Amino acid sequence: MNWGMKIVIGLGTFMLFIVGAGIYMVTQDSDSLLDDDYYEKSLAYDEVYDRKQNLVDDHAKPSIRLEQDTLVIVFKRPINKGQLVFRRPSDGTLDTKIPFYTDTEVFRLPISTFVKGSWSLEISWENNNKAYIDTQSLYVQ
Structure with a gap:
């Protein structure tokens, strides 16, 4: 050859x-996109920016901790209404949206059914007609 x-x-x-x-x-x-409607969300980003700015201006960042099989979210003020969005970076089919309402500063959510591992938690809520949004990482064991 x-x-x-x-x-x-x-x-x-x-x-x-x-x-x-x-x-x-x-x-x-x-497709490894986090959101299917990313274009629509980018058009409405001003609202998200305003919510994040409200969080900083009012020092309203909630604290999050895990107590056994319960997620505990402690807000700065009582009477909060909103939505929790759990995103699993490794498997988008496990993403979950949970509406919530609490009369006190503390909100508890049982997470024993959640798959163990890394999650991204987006909390969007309203308090006294003011909107907030916060994103935090959490690891379920």
Whole structure:
């Protein structure tokens, strides 16, 4: 076999690899985006920014702790209404939205059914007609 044939075989193998990789990428339907409606959310980011600024201005960042199988969220003021969004970075099918209301500063949520591991928790709530949003990481054991 001469050097010309080796070059042709090498180029042919490389082309087959590229075509195979392209077909594999096209047939896969997994997209690693966190949100399917990211464009709509980016258009409404001013509201999110205002909520985050309210959090900083009012020193209203809630504290989060895990007590056995319960997530405890301690707010700075009583009477809070909002939504908890749990996002699992490794598996988007486990993402969960939970509405909440509490008359006191403390909100407790049983999390024994949650898969163990890393979670991202987004808390959006209202207190005295003022909207807040906070994002924190948490590790369920």
